[in-house]
Amino acid sequence: xxxxxxxxxxxxxxxxxxxxxxxRRSPMVILLCLELMLNAGNLALVAFSRMVGNxxxxxxxxxxxxxxxxxxxxxxxLIVAIFRRRLPLDVDDLRELRG
Amino acid sequence: xxxxxxxxxxxxxxxxGSIVIGLGYRALPQKVAGAxxxxxxxxxxxxxxxALLSLLxxxxxxxxHASSLWDYASVAGLDIKLGIFVDPLSxxxxxxxxxxxxxxxxxxxxxMQSDEGYHRFFSYLNFFVFSMLLLVxxxxxxxxxxxWAFVGFASYALISFWYRRExxxxxxxxxxxxxxxxxxxxxxxxxxxxxxxxxxxxxxxFEKAPEVFTTNEWTITAICLLLLVGAFAKSxxxxxxxxxxxxxxxxxxxxxxIHAATMVTAGVYLIARTHVLFELxxxxxxxxxxxxxxxxxxxxxxxxxxxxxxxAIAYSTMSQIGYMIMGVSIGAYSAGMFHLMxxxxxxxxxxxAAGSIIAAMANDQNIDRMSGFGKAMRFTSITxxxxxxALAAFPGTSGFFSKDEILAFAEARGGxxxxxxxxxxxxxLMTAVYxxxxxxxxxxxxxxxxxxELIDTGHVAHETPKNPATGEPEDTDVGFPGPEHxxxxxxxxxxxxxxxxxxxxxxxxxxxxxxxDDVVTGFLDPVFEGSPLARIEPSLGQDYVGLGIGGxxxxxxxxxxxxxxxxxxxxxxxxxxRLRPLHTLFANKWYFxxxxxxxxxxxxxxxxxxxxxxxxRFVVDGLVSGTEGGVRGAGGxxxxxxxxxxxxxxxxxxxxxAGLALYFLLSSS
Amino acid sequence: MEEVLFFLxxxxxxxxxxxxxxxxxxxxxxxxxxxxxxxxxxxxxxLTSAFVAAxxxxxxxxxxxxxxxxxxxxxxxxxxxxWEPIPGQRFLAPLLGIALFVELSVAxxxxxxxxxxxxxxxxxxxxxxxxxxxxxxxxxFLVPFxxxxxxxLLAAVGAIVLASNRRREESA
Numbered sequence: 001x002x003x004x005x006x007x008x009x010x011x012x013x014x015x016x017x018x019x020x021x022x023x024r025r026s027p028m029v030i031l032l033c034l035e036l037m038l039n040a041g042n043l044a045l046v047a048f049s050r051m052v053g054n055x056x057x058x059x060x061x062x063x064x065x066x067x068x069x070x071x072x073x074x075x076x077x078l079i080v081a082i083f084r085r086r087l088p089l090d091v092d093d094l095r096e097l098r099g
Numbered sequence: 100x101x102x103x104x105x106x107x108x109x110x111x112x113x114x115x116g117s118i119v120i121g122l123g124y125r126a127l128p129q130k131v132a133g134a135x136x137x138x139x140x141x142x143x144x145x146x147x148x149x150a151l152l153s154l155l156x157x158x159x160x161x162x163x164h165a166s167s168l169w170d171y172a173s174v175a176g177l178d179i180k181l182g183i184f185v186d187p188l189s190x191x192x193x194x195x196x197x198x199x200x201x202x203x204x205x206x207x208x209x210x211m212q213s214d215e216g217y218h219r220f221f222s223y224l225n226f227f228v229f230s231m232l233l234l235v236x237x238x239x240x241x242x243x244x245x246x247w248a249f250v251g252f253a254s255y256a257l258i259s260f261w262y263r264r265e266x267x268x269x270x271x272x273x274x275x276x277x278x279x280x281x282x283x284x285x286x287x288x289x290x291x292x293x294x295x296x297x298x299x300x301x302x303x304x305f306e307k308a309p310e311v312f313t314t315n316e317w318t319i320t321a322i323c324l325l326l327l328v329g330a331f332a333k334s335x336x337x338x339x340x341x342x343x344x345x346x347x348x349x350x351x352x353x354x355x356x357i358h359a360a361t362m363v364t365a366g367v368y369l370i371a372r373t374h375v376l377f378e379l380x381x382x383x384x385x386x387x388x389x390x391x392x393x394x395x396x397x398x399x400x401x402x403x404x405x406x407x408x409x410x411a412i413a414y415s416t417m418s419q420i421g422y423m424i425m426g427v428s429i430g431a432y433s434a435g436m437f438h439l440m441x442x443x444x445x446x447x448x449x450x451x452a453a454g455s456i457i458a459a460m461a462n463d464q465n466i467d468r469m470s471g472f473g474k475a476m477r478f479t480s481i482t483x484x485x486x487x488x489a490l491a492a493f494p495g496t497s498g499f500f501s502k503d504e505i506l507a508f509a510e511a512r513g514g515x516x517x518x519x520x521x522x523x524x525x526x527x528l529m530t531a532v533y534x535x536x537x538x539x540x541x542x543x544x545x546x547x548x549x550x551x552e553l554i555d556t557g558h559v560a561h562e563t564p565k566n567p568a569t570g571e572p573e574d575t576d577v578g579f580p581g582p583e584h585x586x587x588x589x590x591x592x593x594x595x596x597x598x599x600x601x602x603x604x605x606x607x608x609x610x611x612x613x614x615x616d617d618v619v620t621g622f623l624d625p626v627f628e629g630s631p632l633a634r635i636e637p638s639l640g641q642d643y644v645g646l647g648i649g650g651x652x653x654x655x656x657x658x659x660x661x662x663x664x665x666x667x668x669x670x671x672x673x674x675x676x677r678l679r680p681l682h683t684l685f686a687n688k689w690y691f692x693x694x695x696x697x698x699x700x701x702x703x704x705x706x707x708x709x710x711x712x713x714x715x716r717f718v719v720d721g722l723v724s725g726t727e728g729g730v731r732g733a734g735g736x737x738x739x740x741x742x743x744x745x746x747x748x749x750x751x752x753x754x755x756x757a758g759l760a761l762y763f764l765l766s767s768s
Numbered sequence: 769m770e771e772v773l774f775f776l777x778x779x780x781x782x783x784x785x786x787x788x789x790x791x792x793x794x795x796x797x798x799x800x801x802x803x804x805x806x807x808x809x810x811x812x813x814x815l816t817s818a819f820v821a822a823x824x825x826x827x828x829x830x831x832x833x834x835x836x837x838x839x840x841x842x843x844x845x846x847x848x849x850x851w852e853p854i855p856g857q858r859f860l861a862p863l864l865g866i867a868l869f870v871e872l873s874v875a876x877x878x879x880x881x882x883x884x885x886x887x888x889x890x891x892x893x894x895x896x897x898x899x900x901x902x903x904x905x906x907x908x909f910l911v912p913f914x915x916x917x918x919x920x921l922l923a924a925v926g927a928i929v930l931a932s933n934r935r936r937e938e939s940a
């Protein structure tokens with residue numbers, strides 16, 4: 001099983017995530033697409049870790065997961081706050097900074 | 100102390116006076132300011148006398164000293180110093196200028212007393228004297244130009260002294276513009292001199308000029324013609340004379356100082372100083388002489404019909420300066436300078452007396468309205484007659500000896516120059532007629548209303564202040580001209596000044612009686628000794644014949660004036676109707692103003708309008724608006740990138756990343 | 769055998785990914801992501817990284833996704849309008865996605881990392897198990913470990929602050 005396959009799959013997943021960010025308008029879905037991209041990165045890290053033979057890539061992947069979790073928490077908190085203020089949950093409508 | 104040290108002091112005192120009065124105008128009471136101004140010039144005169152004495156201690160050949168304070172510029176072959184040149188010619192001018200100026204300051208002390216601009220007046224007047232002295236004492240062409248320009252500025256400042264009057268400010272501008280034309284000529288001449296001779300310094304230039312130039316070479320002729328442009332502008336000769344009559348808008352002391360005795364003689368001084376160059380370009384010298392002659396005659400005709408008292412005297416100045424220019428151009432250097440000196444005396448005196456009369460007339464200058472002042476103002480009329488006698492060259496007065504010396508020299512030079520003698524005498528006749536025309540119109544006869552008021556009450560007439568030129572009422576609540584008018588009879592300083600000048604006008608000629616003594620010529624000889632023309636001397640016989648003819652002509656002129664204005668007063672009117680075209684020509688100043696307006700002013704205005712309408716609007720504005728439009732357009736395009744959509748920013752991000760990755764892939768393959 | 773498992777997991781991952789970006793209802797997108805995460809865990813197992821796979825399932829699919837589910841339930845899922853306000857976005861986005869994928873693949877496949885084309889290094893039996901990861905975390909990567917725990921604390925506090933009822937601003 002050579003590492004090429006995993007890395008190419010990771011690239012494909014990454015591009016899919018990027019495409020999703022560009023095309024979807026709901027903040028929820030955009031966050032989900034961010035998750036996709038992060039996971040693609042994780043996959044690449046673990047694949048390389050296996051290729052090289054030491055566990056450093058895996059540790060890196062674990063830390064990335066931690067970061068992803070924090071980011072999700074804050075992002076969802078934002079979405080909840082937006083929803084509470086009865087603003088439309090649409091990235092295109094949330095264009096202006098207002099006090 | 101050496102002569103040059105005294106000369107520096109001569110320059111210092113008026114400058115200090117001007118600065119002190121100018122800066123302390125709030126602190127100094129009026130009388131103190133006037134005293135400071137007068138004393139400053141008095142000190143300058145005293146230092147001039149000291150310099151004279153020091154100079155006389157030298158051998159006649161060694162009576163020229165140069166001294167410089169510091170270097171202006173010594174780069175690239177230029178070596179311009181702040182340097183003065185002391186020799187008999189400059190000391191002569193210093194004495195004349197500072198002497199007459201002291202008396203005029205004394206006169207202004209009384210005359211300008213109720214004017215609110217008193218301090219400003221004295222500051223400007225002192226500055227003017229400083230610049231004139233600087234011009235005269237300058238030791239190189241650069242400093243000469245500096246003094247020349249300062250004098251022009253001072254003249255402008257003083258002509259438009261009563262700046263609330265529109266006519267005054269316009270006259271000031273006219274004088275300044277014409278002076279600038281002269282300045283251009285002078286500066287170009289200086290450039291050419293530097294180019295040909297490599298130096299601005301008088302000593303070097305006058306030494307090298309005969310070696311470098313052959314006679315009538317076109318460069319030297321060009322230099323002299325450009326110098327003449329400057330001289331004519333400053334001395335109000337044809338065709339650059341139109342500013343002088345208008346300059347009468349200034350207060351009377353200004354007219355008497357600047358436009359009689361000092362500034363207008365700067366051109367004469369210039370030609371005398373650069374006589375070496377003019378002798379190398381006889382064509383230019385002849386052109387100058389003929390212009391002087393033309394001015395002499397034309398101005399005399401204009402003075403014959405003028406009804407404004409000060410303007411008539413102004414035209415007389417133009418005419419007399421024509422004599423001086425003619426004199427120094429044909430080689431009668433000492434004679435020309437002698438006439439400069441006597442003219443300063445009697446012309447300043449005439450202006451002062453005229454000022455006194457105008458003050459009595461509540462600033463009305465029209466001689467048609469004046470009469471009978473002989474009874475009303477004794478002192479003024481006596482001094483007025485003294486000045487007129489000297490102007491008409493009555494036998495024995497100073498003007499008699501000085502004017503005839505020039506004409507005798509022209510005769511002695513012979514050949515073509517006899518024209519100058521003949522037409523000079525014609526001009527002398529007209530001079531006598533017009534000067535006594537003024538005397539006989541203003542002084543004798545039944546007193547006019549203002550004169551009557553003076554006789555009865557001893558008060559000077561008051562009216563609503565009016566602009567004498569246009570007659571429209573002016574608001575003088577800024578305080579000038581002052582509400583009070585001062586006449587000589589009521590003001591001691593004015594009397595002292597006028598008295599001193601009357602003495603000079605009558606008796607100054609005695610220092611240069613042909614065959615008896617020649618103080619002036621003897622003193623100025625060392626300056627002109629290298630000149631071939633200075634060796635021409637009229638014989639004693641020619642001198643006496645000349646004096647005789649001159650005296651006769653003066654008496655004839657006075658007689659004609661008497662007939663026209665006293666014996667048969669209806670005669671002038673009949674002459675006028677018979678010779679109406681001639682009279683119109685003279686009264687309209689030979690249409691010079693209209694000609695200059697047509698030839699110079701209108702094209703300049705048209706060019707200006709064209710520049711504004713076409714060039715400014717399309718080219719300059721177009722360029723600016725075009726740039727603005729371009730920038731705005733580009734900005735608009737770039738601004739569209741910031742549309743606020745997160746997704747489009749993400750698109751740009753990923754697009755940039757893809758582009759970068761593409762670049763790296765391609766460059767590494 | 770490995771290849772079959774690989775392809776199955778890969779299909780699962782890809783399907784989940786496309787599901788995330790394609791589904792209209794956000795709730796369905798969340799579910800698709802869960803499928804994706806499980807497939808990814810399988811892929812991790814194929815790479816003998818047992819701990820990471822476990823963490824993926826427990827932490828990611830278990831905790832993070834549950835968070836998502838709760839929020840989607842609270843917020844609700846609306847449809848998005850079909851009209852695209854940004855000109856050119858619908859056209860350029862797929863283009864760039866494909867370009868990105870192609871470039872990354874090219875970069876990987878044509879790179880001079882020779883090891884990519886072979887099987888991985890020989891690893892001992894304990895590769896990728898908790899002990900190995902734990903040792904690395906506490907020996908080599910202690911500082912990142914501590915830093916990430918602080919980050920978690922910050923995130924928790926931040927979330928509480930963001931979502932709290934702030935009375936004075938509710939009335940706005």
